[in-house]
Amino acid sequence: MTEPGPDPQEPREDSAGSGPRVAVVAVHGVADQAPGATVHALAALLTVRPPEGVQYRDATCDCLLLQVPVLEGCVPAACDPDDRPSAMKALRQSLRSDFQRTGWLDASARGQAEDRAKAQHYQSTVRSAHAAKGMATQAPGDPLKGEPDAGIAFTDYLLFKAQRGKAATEHVEGHRIRITREDEAVRTTQRVDLHEMYWADLSRLSSALPTILTELFTILFRLSKLARDTIDQARHAADAAGAPAGIRQRWARLSWLQTALDWSFAHLLSNLFLQALLLGTFIVVMSALNEDPRGETARSVQTMLAVGLPALAFWWLVYRHVRTAVGRVLLFLLAVAAGFALKAFAAPWLLGVAVLAVLSLLCDAGLNLADRRFVSTRQIGLAFLAASLGTLATVMLWFSPKEDLWIWWTAAALRAFELMLMGTYVWWIIAAALLVPWTWYGVRQAGLGDAARASVATARLGLFVSVTSFTAVGMVIWAAGHQVLERAAGKWGYRPWLFDLQFEVSADVWGFQHRAADMVRALPAESFLTLRYVYSTATFFLVAMLLLALVAYVLVTLLPSVLAELQRSVGTAGNLGRWLTGGYQRLEDFIALLAIASALATTYIGGVYLVDLLRLVEPFTAADLKQAISGTGFASQSLLAPFVIGSVSALGALTLFGRTLSKYAPWLRAPLDAMLDVDNYLREFPRNAIPRARIFARYVALLEHLKRDGASRIVIVSHSQGTVITADLLRYLTYRAMRDPTSRAGQLGQWLQDIEVHLFTAGSPLRQLYAARFPDLYHWVRTGPVLDQLGIDKWTNAFAAGDYVGRWIWEPASPRAVHQSAFYAPGAAALDEPPRKDLCVGAGAHTHYFDADSALVARCVDELIRS
Numbered sequence: 001m002t003e004p005g006p007d008p009q010e011p012r013e014d015s016a017g018s019g020p021r022v023a024v025v026a027v028h029g030v031a032d033q034a035p036g037a038t039v040h041a042l043a044a045l046l047t048v049r050p051p052e053g054v055q056y057r058d059a060t061c062d063c064l065l066l067q068v069p070v071l072e073g074c075v076p077a078a079c080d081p082d083d084r085p086s087a088m089k090a091l092r093q094s095l096r097s098d099f100q101r102t103g104w105l106d107a108s109a110r111g112q113a114e115d116r117a118k119a120q121h122y123q124s125t126v127r128s129a130h131a132a133k134g135m136a137t138q139a140p141g142d143p144l145k146g147e148p149d150a151g152i153a154f155t156d157y158l159l160f161k162a163q164r165g166k167a168a169t170e171h172v173e174g175h176r177i178r179i180t181r182e183d184e185a186v187r188t189t190q191r192v193d194l195h196e197m198y199w200a201d202l203s204r205l206s207s208a209l210p211t212i213l214t215e216l217f218t219i220l221f222r223l224s225k226l227a228r229d230t231i232d233q234a235r236h237a238a239d240a241a242g243a244p245a246g247i248r249q250r251w252a253r254l255s256w257l258q259t260a261l262d263w264s265f266a267h268l269l270s271n272l273f274l275q276a277l278l279l280g281t282f283i284v285v286m287s288a289l290n291e292d293p294r295g296e297t298a299r300s301v302q303t304m305l306a307v308g309l310p311a312l313a314f315w316w317l318v319y320r321h322v323r324t325a326v327g328r329v330l331l332f333l334l335a336v337a338a339g340f341a342l343k344a345f346a347a348p349w350l351l352g353v354a355v356l357a358v359l360s361l362l363c364d365a366g367l368n369l370a371d372r373r374f375v376s377t378r379q380i381g382l383a384f385l386a387a388s389l390g391t392l393a394t395v396m397l398w399f400s401p402k403e404d405l406w407i408w409w410t411a412a413a414l415r416a417f418e419l420m421l422m423g424t425y426v427w428w429i430i431a432a433a434l435l436v437p438w439t440w441y442g443v444r445q446a447g448l449g450d451a452a453r454a455s456v457a458t459a460r461l462g463l464f465v466s467v468t469s470f471t472a473v474g475m476v477i478w479a480a481g482h483q484v485l486e487r488a489a490g491k492w493g494y495r496p497w498l499f500d501l502q503f504e505v506s507a508d509v510w511g512f513q514h515r516a517a518d519m520v521r522a523l524p525a526e527s528f529l530t531l532r533y534v535y536s537t538a539t540f541f542l543v544a545m546l547l548l549a550l551v552a553y554v555l556v557t558l559l560p561s562v563l564a565e566l567q568r569s570v571g572t573a574g575n576l577g578r579w580l581t582g583g584y585q586r587l588e589d590f591i592a593l594l595a596i597a598s599a600l601a602t603t604y605i606g607g608v609y610l611v612d613l614l615r616l617v618e619p620f621t622a623a624d625l626k627q628a629i630s631g632t633g634f635a636s637q638s639l640l641a642p643f644v645i646g647s648v649s650a651l652g653a654l655t656l657f658g659r660t661l662s663k664y665a666p667w668l669r670a671p672l673d674a675m676l677d678v679d680n681y682l683r684e685f686p687r688n689a690i691p692r693a694r695i696f697a698r699y700v701a702l703l704e705h706l707k708r709d710g711a712s713r714i715v716i717v718s719h720s721q722g723t724v725i726t727a728d729l730l731r732y733l734t735y736r737a738m739r740d741p742t743s744r745a746g747q748l749g750q751w752l753q754d755i756e757v758h759l760f761t762a763g764s765p766l767r768q769l770y771a772a773r774f775p776d777l778y779h780w781v782r783t784g785p786v787l788d789q790l791g792i793d794k795w796t797n798a799f800a801a802g803d804y805v806g807r808w809i810w811e812p813a814s815p816r817a818v819h820q821s822a823f824y825a826p827g828a829a830a831l832d833e834p835p836r837k838d839l840c841v842g843a844g845a846h847t848h849y850f851d852a853d854s855a856l857v858a859r860c861v862d863e864l865i866r867s
Helices: 037-048 087-095 104-114 116-133 150-164 209-240 245-290 296-320 325-345 348-371 377-398 405-446 450-489 516-520 525-536 540-565 573-585 587-616 622-628 633-664 670-682 691-709 721-739 744-754 766-773 815-819 855-866
Strands: 022-027 054-068 170-183 188-197 713-719 756-762 794-799 829-833 836-840
Touching: 022 037, 022 691, 022 721, 022 855, 037 054, 037 170, 037 188, 037 855, 054 691, 087 245, 087 377, 104 150, 150 209, 150 691, 150 721, 170 691, 170 855, 188 691, 209 245, 209 450, 209 670, 245 348, 245 377, 245 405, 245 450, 296 325, 296 348, 348 377, 377 405, 405 450, 405 525, 405 587, 450 525, 450 540, 450 587, 450 633, 450 766, 540 573, 540 587, 540 633, 573 587, 573 815, 670 691, 670 721, 691 721, 691 744, 713 721, 713 855, 721 744, 721 756, 721 766, 756 855, 794 855, 836 855
Parallel strands: 022 188, 022 713, 713 756, 756 794, 794 836
Antiparallel strands: 054 170, 170 188, 829 836
16 A cells, blocks of 8 residues: 655745746666765856856855655556565576566556556646646657556566565765755846755665676676666567567577576576586595694694684573573583584594585575575575585495595595586586577567567677676686695695596496595596696687677777877867777677677587597597697687786786776776676666665655655756666656555656656666666657656757767657768757757766866756756
8 A cells, every 4th residue: 555645745945045946856877886976067067157147146055854765656457466475486597587477467457458547637637737738749649548558567577576575774975955046137046955866875886806706697687687678678579569479489499498598507507617626625625634744734733623612502502592591501412512522533534524514504605695596496406516525425425435534535525516517518408409599589570670689689799798708717716726626635646537638438427336445546636637627628729719800999998088188189079989989889780690690609619528428439539639639729829828817917907006096097897887786777786775766765865855845847967877766767657657646656757747847868878778778667768758757848858979978869850960070069059949958068078077077067057956
C-alpha cells in the first residue's frame, strides 16, 4: 500500500527578491565526486561568468538532512510477483533475468493498454498546462501506446524487487547554496536555491586494492551478463512486434547460444579456474610444511590448530546455541580435551585436513561475495569444491600410503588438479563448437536494422571482452605461479591420469588398477606441470592479440580526447570532433571483425586442446603435440613474461600509491568509474541494495522537499551519468502520473507537470552509449526524446567536440553534418527548435563543463533560470 505524498504548497514570494522561486538541482556525473563539489562548482561558475547584465551574489551555504524512504514500483496485475528464494529459482535466474523470465514486460504492456483513457486525459492536461504557461510544445508524446516500453518496465521491475528485498529507509545530507540573481535589464532580484543530488557514494570505487580487484572481476563477468540480457531483450522485441517466424526463430537461437556461452563462462570456466587455484595453493602450503628439516613449522601449525580450532568451536557454539552455564562449562572442558588431543596425536593427515578446511572457508567466502552479485554462484561453486575435496578423499582412501603421507597429499591434490585442467580443455572445445553458429546468427540478425545491429554489437563486445580478459588474467596468474607450484611438487614422482605423454592409455586410464608405489614413481611431477603450462598457455598469443587489438582501437580513437581532457592542445574543435565521430561510427564494424576473429581463434584453441585430449584414444608423441602448437607457442611464451611483470608492477603501484593516484590523477581511474556507473545502474542484485532504486529514492526525496518548500520552477543541471538518471526518473514519474496518479510517484509527477521544469544536460551518454548499446531499453532516445514524455518544458543539451562519453541527443537533420568542422564550433547548434536545443561548446572532453571559464554553459543555465 502506497502512502500519498504531501500536498503541494502555493508558490510564495521570497524576502530576498521578487518573482517565482527557482530551485536548481545539480546532478553530478562519474561517481568520483566529493559531496558538495558539483553544486559549489555550478555556483562558482554562475558567479564568475554570468551573462552580460546579470549578477549572482550573496551566496550562503547550508545542508539539508532528508529522510529517504523506498520508492514503490508499480506491479503489473498480470505479473506473478513471487520472490520466494530457492535453489531452483536462483538457478533459473542465473540462466535468464526475472525481467524476461517472469513475463514482466508483457504484463506491463497489457497494463499500459488498459490505461489508455488515462493517458489521453493526461495528454490533454499537458497541452492545457503548456498553453497556460505560454510554452511551445512538441507533438504530444504517448508512452502508453499499449506497446511494451522496456525502459519503464525495467525501472518498475527494479523498484519492486528492491521493495520486496526490504531495502532500508536511509538518511542523506544534501548541500544547498542560496544565491541572489540580479538582472539589470529588467531591474529584478530573484532568489535561487541550488541543491545537489548526490549519488556517488552509491556507485563509488574505493581506492583500496581489494575493492578495486573485486569490482574489476565483477565488471568482467557483468559485461557478459549485460550482453546476454541485450540479446534477450532484442528477441522479446521481435516477438512483441510480430516479426516473421524465421526472424523470431533466429533471435531465439542466438539468445540460446548467448545464454549458453555466458552461463558456462561465468559458472563453469570460472569455477574450474578457482578450484585449480585452490588446489595449487594447497600443494604449495603442504610442501612448505614438509620441507622444514626439523619439523618446527609443522609443530607450530599443530600448536595453532590445537589452540585455535577448539577455541573457535567453543566461541561459535556459545554464541549461537549453548545458553546455560552448565552447558558452557561442559563445552569448555570438551574444548580443552580436544586441544590436548590435537597437540598430542596430530599427524600429517590432520594438518592437511586443517589446511584444506581453511582454504575451503576462504573459497566459500569468495563465493558468498560473488553470490550477492551473481545468483547461483555459491551453489555451483560449492559443487565444484565438493568435487575437488571428493577427488582428494577418494585418492587418499583408495591407496594406502606405502611411503611418507606428505607425498600422498601432493599426489591426491595433483589428481584433482588434473581433473580441473581437463575440464578447462573440454570447456574450450565445447565453446569453439558454440561460437561458430553464434557468429553466423549474429551476422544474419545484424542485417535487420540499426537496433538489431546495435544489440548484436553489444552481445559481441560484452562476451568478447569478458572471456578474453578472464583468459588473459588466468594465463598470467598461471605463468606467475607455475614455477612455485613446480618447485613445491617437483621432487616427487607422479604418474598423471590423462596427461602423461609417456603413458599408453588403456582401460585402466584412471589408474585404480596400478599399485600405489607405481603411481608415485613414474615421472617427476615437475615434468607434468611444466608440460601442462607450456601447452595450456600456447594459445595466449591469440588471446592477447585480439584483446590488444580492441585496446589499440579504443586508444587510437580516444587519444585526442584524452589529451583534451588534460587540457593539452589537440588542434581545432572540428578535427577533434570529426576524428571521434569517425572512430565511433566504425566501432561496430570493428567489433564484427573481432567477433569473427575470436570465433576462429577459439576454434584453433579448442582444436589444440582436442589434440591433447585425443591421446586418450590414440597415443600421440610430444613431437606431434609440439607441431600442433608451433604457430603460437613460442610467441605466447615470449609475451607472457612481460605480461606477468607488467601485471605485478601495476598491482604493486596500486597497493602503494592507490590513494595518491586517486587524489592527484583521477583520470587514470575514470574509465573504470564510468564502467562501474553503467554496470551499477543496470544491476538487479543484491535485492536489498539495488543501486538504481536507492538513487531514485534519494532523488525523489529531494524533489518532494522542493515541493514542500514551494518551488515554482525547477532547473535540473546534470552531467554525464546524472543525465541518464534524471531522464529515466522524470520519464518514470510522468508515466506514473498517467497510470497511477494517487501513488507517491504519481503525485510527484503531477506536481512536476503543474510547475515549470527545465533540463540542462552536459556530456550526456543517452544516445552515444545507452541507446547505442541497449537499443530496446532506450528506444525512446533513438527515435528522438519527446519532452512531454519526461514532463519537462525546456531541454538544452551541451556537448564538447571530443566528449568520449556523450554528445548530441537528437539526431542532426543531415547525417553528413557531423563530419563538418562547423558542426563542432563553439555555440554551433546541432538542433535549435525551441523548447529543444542541442549545441556544441567547442573543443574539450568530458569533465570540464563547469570550469570557471565555461561562459557558454553559464549562459545556457542562466537562460533556463531566467525564462
